[in-house]
Amino acid sequence: MLETGFPKSVSLPAFSGLGSGTLSAEELGALRAIVDASGASMAFFDRNLRIVAANRRMKGELGLPEEGKEALSLPAILDGASFGKLEPRLKACLAGEAQDFLEESKAGPSTQVRYIPALSPEGEVVGVVALRKTAEPLEIQERNLAIREEALNVREAEFRRQSTTDALSGALTRGAILLLLEEELRRANRYGRPFALVLFDLDHFKLVNDIHGRSAGDETIRRFASICRATFRNTDYLGRYGGEEFLGILPEVDGEGGLLAAERVRIALQAERFRIPRPLGASSIEDEFTVTVSSGVAGFEKGYDSDTMLAATDKALYKAKDKGRNRSELHGRH
Numbered sequence: 001m002l003e004t005g006f007p008k009s010v011s012l013p014a015f016s017g018l019g020s021g022t023l024s025a026e027e028l029g030a031l032r033a034i035v036d037a038s039g040a041s042m043a044f045f046d047r048n049l050r051i052v053a054a055n056r057r058m059k060g061e062l063g064l065p066e067e068g069k070e071a072l073s074l075p076a077i078l079d080g081a082s083f084g085k086l087e088p089r090l091k092a093c094l095a096g097e098a099q100d101f102l103e104e105s106k107a108g109p110s111t112q113v114r115y116i117p118a119l120s121p122e123g124e125v126v127g128v129v130a131l132r133k134t135a136e137p138l139e140i141q142e143r144n145l146a147i148r149e150e151a152l153n154v155r156e157a158e159f160r161r162q163s164t165t166d167a168l169s170g171a172l173t174r175g176a177i178l179l180l181l182e183e184e185l186r187r188a189n190r191y192g193r194p195f196a197l198v199l200f201d202l203d204h205f206k207l208v209n210d211i212h213g214r215s216a217g218d219e220t221i222r223r224f225a226s227i228c229r230a231t232f233r234n235t236d237y238l239g240r241y242g243g244e245e246f247l248g249i250l251p252e253v254d255g256e257g258g259l260l261a262a263e264r265v266r267i268a269l270q271a272e273r274f275r276i277p278r279p280l281g282a283s284s285i286e287d288e289f290t291v292t293v294s295s296g297v298a299g300f301e302k303g304y305d306s307d308t309m310l311a312a313t314d315k316a317l318y319k320a321k322d323k324g325r326n327r328s329e330l331h332g333r334h
Helices: 013-018 025-036 056-062 080-094 138-164 174-191 205-212 214-231 255-270 306-322
Strands: 041-046 051-054 099-103 111-119 125-134 195-202 237-242 245-251 274-277 286-289 293-299 328-330
Touching: 041 056, 051 056, 056 125, 080 099, 080 111, 080 125, 174 195, 174 237, 174 245, 174 306, 195 214, 195 255, 195 306, 205 214, 205 286, 214 237, 214 245, 214 255, 214 274, 245 255, 255 293, 255 328, 293 306, 306 328
Parallel strands: 293 328
Antiparallel strands: 041 051, 041 125, 099 111, 111 125, 195 245, 195 293, 237 245, 274 286
């Protein structure tokens, strides 16, 4: 059907003269402006099916000159057979029922037609809004539908990406990584498959912000996440757990394997040199500093839930900090 955006009926409070056929010159001009702005062939008929206003496209289809002849009625314009086909639909529309149908043509493309009741301010049907548009071939309709669906899918995918990705680090959000943890726990408990959870905490991060500024802190967060992505496998997940804390989910490795992965990240970060431009007038052009990370690792054990596993990584992380930071500890190892 026509994609015009029109409802089942159209209320015309500004054109109350339609019912009596006594439109003022101002009302008629406004009515003609509406139909002239329509992209489809468009006309208004009164209850006697006289043409009150029609745009250039509709006049061309009816064989009318561009100027004048708007007072003619449809029965006077169309041959008997053509009007006979339309008359039941026009009467139904004048009774208040919108009409949508397809006019087939052997000589060319079909035409989509819509008749919409035009209502007075009192809700009385005072005429018909007629719209006509060349129907697109089926393959074009299907192609356009596919294009619209693809655009919708792209927008939905982008929305999902934005809602699950931390804007600063590019890692998953806290909510997203915790959902993945729940999924991994269900899989591990059901099938007995191993996985490791790593809780990273950047050491003395507050001092980075206090000494070098918030931009240095932001750059540290970004670079750490980048190091994790470069070090992790494609099947591993990284999420920003909060502030300077990150969670890593490593499927198909046990606690020892998780500890090795955490150590690779720690060593790579320790070797990184951060350089942040200093304000104009400072004694040096750049601030240079290093950052370290402490990690707590836990391997999955049968019956673990998310609280249990997070508590295990937190205990291991506390041990790493208690032993001087810049180290990785595995839960349960003495």
